[in-house]
Each structure stands twice: as C-alpha cells, then as structure tokens.
Amino acid sequence: MRKPLAAPLFALVIAGAGTAPAIAASGTTAAPAKKATVQAVDFAGTVSLSNCSGSVIRFPNSADNDPALVLSNGHCLETGFPSPGQVIVGQSSSRTFGLLNSSGSKVATLRASKVAYSTMTDTDVTIYQLTSTYAQIRNTYGINALTVADTHPVAGTSIKVVSGYWKRIYSCNIDGFVYRLKEGGWTWKDSVRYTSACNTIGGTSGSPVVDTTTGKVVAVNNTGNEDGATCTLNNPCEVDESGNVTVRQGINYAEEIYQIPACFGAGNKLDLSASGCTLPKP
Template sequence: MNRPLVGTLATAVLGAAALVGTVGTAQAAPQHRPLPSSHKTKAVDFAGTVALSNCSGSVVRMPGSQPNDPALVMSNGHCLESGMPGAGEVIVDQASSRGFTLLNKSGGRAGTIRANRVVYATMTDTDVTLYRTGSTYAQIEQKYGIKPLELATDHPTKGAGISVVSGYWKKIYTCNIDGFVPTLKEGDWTWKDSVRYTPQCQTIGGTSGSPVVDTATGKVTAINNTGNEDGERCTENNPCEVDENGNVTVHKGTNYAEETYGIPKCFAAGNKLDLNAAGCTLPKPAATRR
C-alpha cells in the first residue's frame, strides 16, 4: 500500500526515513505531462479533500445524496484507525470518533470535521473505508464554504487524464490511466480491476486514500492505494499484476488505484449503506454473505 504515516505533519520529515508501515518511498516531484490545448479539463484543487493523521481522503457524495444527509469521508481500508482489515474481512457500522482536517481550494486548513461511524471498510476486492461524519453536507458548506466531491458511476477509461489529490501532503499528482489490472495482489490482499497510472504519478507514503479525480468530469473515479516499491513479486509494498490467464508481471515503480464507480450502487437514500441493493458488488461481512 502507499504506506500510511505515523505522527503528524509537524513531526514528519519528507523522505524514506519518515515513512513507516505499508508502501511507496519518497521520490522526486513528478513532471506533469502537459495536455493538448484542445483537451478540455476541469480545474482540480484541494477543496473537499482531507488530511488524516496518517493518510489522505476526501468528503464524498453519491449522485443521489442530499444536502441534509450526513457527510461521508472516503479513505483507504488500510488507513483504518483500528488496523488494516485482514484478507476477506469486511467491517460495517463500527464506532469511530476520528477527526479529519478539511482543506480549502488552495490547500489551507478550512476546519475540522469528525466521524461518528465507520460505515464500511475492507481490503478485499478493493481498498476503501467510508466514514459517516456528524455534519451534513449543508452544514459543512455553510460553515466552511466547501462542497463534497462526487463519485462517478461510470467505469474509468484508459488514457483518461487524472489528478491524485493528497490532502496529507497538500500535493496534486497529474497523469493518465495507463490501463486496468484484472487482479492486483499484494501480500495477503487481492484487488480486482485496479487502475494503473502512467509514470508521472509517483505517489508516496501519506497519499493513501487520495481521491483520483477525472480531469474531464471533475468526479472521483478511483482511490489511490498502492505501488511496487522494490520490484519484488506479490509481497507487501510490492504488488504484482495477474492477468486473466494467471500470468504474473511485476512493474517496479508503478502505482495503482482502486475503482470507486460501483460504490454508489451500495448506498440508498440518506447515505445509508445497503449491501443487498441491486447492482451492489462490494464484499459483504462473512455473517451476511448469501
């Protein structure tokens, strides 16, 4: 995983020595590939992103979310404060009081919002945690002037321009979707239909959970989560790609994200999780699988 960091920005030192835990060494800032002048893009900034104690994240809404719904914050499953979920483990409706530093457009601190529940968390098939906060979208906008990011409902496309927006580092990585990986395997965990970045997105520790924004639509199309650090095969911090025929390949220095387009199908009115909803493919807790 793009490893979560221990401590706070005040005590963190940018560099490999400061990165503790699970994937991605600190590397030089990427050179952003310029887009053709004819390519229309939406400006991507930090508004709506958050910094966690060890990761990045964002305030997100489903297409059907309403202003008075409790706001949701999305980060990685491996950023969960109670520890990384095991392979096959799914966590729902768990107590949480985690705080998030909400950022404004320029990356400055807008304020703090706080979770009251972990709505959903897993590292199986995908790598995501969704928190419910004690604030509504309307309250956040009224108090801080910040609107949520919207989750796209369409599968991302190869070649699409993307921005990976890290609230932890207050840094935006810009690149393209290089392609999709049928199975991405790292240690005990397996993820399906993962997004592979082009080389410009050299994400580092602390970027875990960053929203991946499609620059054509301005919507969140994936969530940043891992990269192959040392060129090892399928080990922690060194995911490997497995194709439809079971062939394994390793791409040292390549970074990845997990798609989020299927998540909205698992949420009903009021931002309520419904894993039995039509079209919902998120893994279920073992006790409720059927």
C-alpha cells in the first residue's frame, strides 16, 4: 500500500487514434465517423484532504438542496483503517476539505457533519456528508459536484485520475478488471486496473477516476504494487476465479463505485436495505 502523506499509518494510494473517413463502395466519400465527445476534465469539484484526495459527488437522483457528499477512500478515514469486515455508518466527523476550482486553486473550506459510510471490505470508500448543500456550494463558489456513474465501467475507456492533494491529473485507460485484489488483510472485488500511464503516487488516494467521454466518476483511485511483492502492504496482487495469483509491479488500481447510488435515497440518505444496494453492511 501507499502512505497517505503526513499520516503515521500505512495506507493505500494507490490516449487514442483518430478515425479516418470511411470510403463508400461506389467511390463517393461517406461522412466522417463521429468521434466521441471528450469532456474537459479539470480540478473543479475535487477536494484536498489532510493526507489524501477526494471529490464532491452527487448521484443521478440527488437534488440541489440535498446535503453534499465527499468521496474518498476507506483507508483515508481520519480515525484509521476500517478492519477487514468492518463497515462504519453515521460516525460523527468535523473533517475539513479544501474545495478546488477548475485551475486547482482552493476557493473554500468545506466541513463534514458525519461519515455517511466507510469500509475497506469489497471496496475502499469513505463517503462524508457535508454541512453544505449542492446549491449552497454552487451559488457561493460556482462549483458543481461530480456525478457518479451508476453503470459498470468499460475496459478501454479513456480516464483521468484527478488528485486534489497534488493538484495533478493522470491520463490513461482502463486496462481491465480484477476479480479479487488482495493487499494485506483486505480484499476488494472487481477492481479497476489502469494502463501504465497512470503512475499514481502517495497522496492520490481517494482521487476521482473520471470517464473523459461522459465526465462522470466511474471509480475511486486507491492502490498500486510498488515493489513487486505478493499481496502485502503496498503490493496488492490479483487473484482470478481459479485462485491464480498475478503480480504487476508498477501497476495501479481503483475501486468501482457504480453500485453506490442504489444505496442512497431521497435527501442523499443512506439506505443499505434499499433494493439493488449491494454494499457491505455493518
């Protein structure tokens, strides 16, 4: 695992060719194939934590007057790593976050009212509820929340990993998915593996992984194999359905979040018993 910066504990941190015009059989030139629209991805809506990165997020059904949420990693929780199997819900928190604008400048300090949800089991997420609503943040600072995609990400997708801590953006693609990713005592399911260009470092933990076509958040950056060791801290290993273990030194990973929107209802209230909610329960 990588270390969240300025923290005493070990922690996780963690491109495309143009399309040539088609030529019709008759010899006439067909209209050029349409390219996917690429969304501008910048720092607006991302946040810096004391030792990690994060983002202000909303779900497809979130309302402007709902309390805003911040997404980061489970291992970035200020009270320490959740143990394997542990799920934290409704824990009091007054943690602060530096809200960034498009250029990466801090424009505000946001404050949490509680930890809505945190775990390092199956996934690696912490979701904070803020004292501000989406409308208050937008009207005061001109910053919109990032929308979480509610569908499974796709291999080959062009992505950007946006670190509010470092004010740095990494660009690469989704290389594929990992049946089980193991690191120390923790196991994550269906993790995202990056292509090698996303060489994320300590402090990028919790960064939103943004689909450059839709502009939506499809995962949260969390770890990478630093030394080539097998399944140890700082050195996650891939385990397939047959139990075969693969180590990819220098490759980094993220955890999917498409399953999270189903667990939040009206008012951005967590409901782990909601239909379609598959997040681990306390």
